[in-house]
Amino acid sequence: MITSLPTILAAGKVDALVEKFGLAWPKFFAQVIIFWIVFSILKKYAFGPILGMLEQRRQRIADGEAKLEKITKDAAEAAKNAQALIDKAEADAARLVKEADEASKALQERRQQDAVASANSILAKAREAAELEKEQLMSQLKREFGRMVADATSRVTGKVLNSDDQARLNQETAAQVSA
Amino acid sequence: MLFPIQSASFSPVLANVSSKAAELFAKEGLMAFLTNSTLVALCVLGIVLWFARKATKNMSLIPHKAQNFFEFIIEFLYGQVVNIVGAKQAKLAFPLLGTLFIYILVSNWFGLLPGVGTIGWGESTGFLSVKAAHEPLLRPPTADLNATAGIALSAFLVWLFLTIKEVGVWGFIVHTFGPKGGLKGVMGLIVALVFMFVGVIEIVSIVIRPVTLSIRLFGNIFAGENVLHIMSDMMNSKGPVMSFLGSVALPLPFYFMELLVGLLQAIVFTLLCSVYIQLSTTHDDHGHEEEGDHH
Numbered sequence: 001m002i003t004s005l006p007t008i009l010a011a012g013k014v015d016a017l018v019e020k021f022g023l024a025w026p027k028f029f030a031q032v033i034i035f036w037i038v039f040s041i042l043k044k045y046a047f048g049p050i051l052g053m054l055e056q057r058r059q060r061i062a063d064g065e066a067k068l069e070k071i072t073k074d075a076a077e078a079a080k081n082a083q084a085l086i087d088k089a090e091a092d093a094a095r096l097v098k099e100a101d102e103a104s105k106a107l108q109e110r111r112q113q114d115a116v117a118s119a120n121s122i123l124a125k126a127r128e129a130a131e132l133e134k135e136q137l138m139s140q141l142k143r144e145f146g147r148m149v150a151d152a153t154s155r156v157t158g159k160v161l162n163s164d165d166q167a168r169l170n171q172e173t174a175a176q177v178s179a
Numbered sequence: 180m181l182f183p184i185q186s187a188s189f190s191p192v193l194a195n196v197s198s199k200a201a202e203l204f205a206k207e208g209l210m211a212f213l214t215n216s217t218l219v220a221l222c223v224l225g226i227v228l229w230f231a232r233k234a235t236k237n238m239s240l241i242p243h244k245a246q247n248f249f250e251f252i253i254e255f256l257y258g259q260v261v262n263i264v265g266a267k268q269a270k271l272a273f274p275l276l277g278t279l280f281i282y283i284l285v286s287n288w289f290g291l292l293p294g295v296g297t298i299g300w301g302e303s304t305g306f307l308s309v310k311a312a313h314e315p316l317l318r319p320p321t322a323d324l325n326a327t328a329g330i331a332l333s334a335f336l337v338w339l340f341l342t343i344k345e346v347g348v349w350g351f352i353v354h355t356f357g358p359k360g361g362l363k364g365v366m367g368l369i370v371a372l373v374f375m376f377v378g379v380i381e382i383v384s385i386v387i388r389p390v391t392l393s394i395r396l397f398g399n400i401f402a403g404e405n406v407l408h409i410m411s412d413m414m415n416s417k418g419p420v421m422s423f424l425g426s427v428a429l430p431l432p433f434y435f436m437e438l439l440v441g442l443l444q445a446i447v448f449t450l451l452c453s454v455y456i457q458l459s460t461t462h463d464d465h466g467h468e469e470e471g472d473h474h
Contacts (some may be wrong), residue, residue: 019399026212031320031329034220038227038282039333043274046231050253050274052244053238060240077297175423 051139146170187389196296196404199315200323215315216323219295219440220411223285223320235395252461255450256280263453264460272456275337279330280449283321287400287441291434297411311412318422321400321444327393334452338459354459355381380434388455392448399444406430 017023150169154161161169200214232437234249242250256277261269289295300317320326342351356378358371414425 020198022214023324023328024211025327027200027214027217027323028329030212030214030217031323031326032219032333033324034217034224035278035282035330035333038224039274039278041228042231042278042281046235046249047253047274047277049235049238050246051257053242054250054254054257055239057240065260092385 138177142170142174145177148171149173182268188438194403195311195313196408197313198401200318201299203316214323214325215299215318216320216326217318219289220286220320220326222317223282223289226289227285228280252281253277260453263450264457268345268456268460271344271452272337275334275352276449276453278454279334279452280445283330283396284442284445284446286319286321286326288438288443290322290400290404291407291437291441295319296408319400319404321396322404324393324397327397328389330396331389331393333369334392338452341456342459346462351459366448388451391450396444396448403440404432406433406439409423 044091146166146169150161150166153169200216202211203213203218204210204213230245231249234245237243238246257269257273259318260273260276264272293316296315296319297312298317299312301313302310304310346354357372358367358376362370410430410433411426413429415419416422417425
């Protein structure tokens, strides 16, 4: 037999429903109390710590990611700085090499000039020495030649030449030799 | 529209599953509250608290197995609750919604354990044997209308608390009965009357929520119990061997279905409570913006 809900309510069959499904305040409150015990204990001792732990882990992951991002940024910055330092070092090295090259060229030129000057000096000294030696030889030659002329003259003329004669002969002979 | 329901004596038409929980000690007096469903509710309480204790003991950032499993459930539930009620309300509403889901799910699945609903008192057929357990020792709490009504009423009270805390008594009245749309003049008056009527309907629907929640849950789990009993008893008249084989094989597919129904009912109950909280705690920002524009 099928009856409508309002009809049941109107006919006072709520009591029948209550009886049929065993609805009773003590049983109802017992179930409510059990549910509230589960609710209270889970809320305080399970959901709180678990959600706290999840939040802590989430925070830790976020911190880790932030640190990773910072480390990546720092690494990029360090790489950039290192590259800048390398570039600067390369530029300095190139400049130093260039300066050293220029210095070595200048030194080489100076040394060359010194060597040329030294050679010229040696040559000049050698020339002077040769000239001096030549002059000495010439004067020795003149003297010897004068003596030989005087000796020859004295032998030819049989005259003993005095010092003036000898000086005059030497002078003339030297003039002849020089010419 | 009238709602046709089974009337007359409301006798069980499907199986020998009583529509009410059986008292274990006394039908009257102080111990009358201790029914087979109350006993299972206490068992469920013990199981849930034991596991919660196991999961939250010696917690660490690198979780142990129980902690990991419990965290997985809580994180999943919390994510779903946040999606429905928002991050602010989720912090307040989650303890209720999480408890509802876990308690209902464990209760529903507890009813599928061997012996629940089948071990008890009945017409004796021999030593330690009864024809049918008319008063079983154990009955899932969600197959007892007292328990589902208690859970639904508890959820209703928490809903009321969260709603009043969020929008206030006046805010709730305005939210329910207040006209929307910002119309003025005669049209505004007509709309206000319409919204007043809608508010009355809304109040009726709010009041009836615990009833619908509790009957839906009770009906599904009680029906599941009946299905399993019918399937188990179907071959009883075919001899002891066929009866044994039938009682094992025939209900087996329905156990899987009941596992799904148990989960589904826990989800439905929790989801509906979440939606109720979301509906009543959402501020009518659009209306305020419109009012702001007028100013």
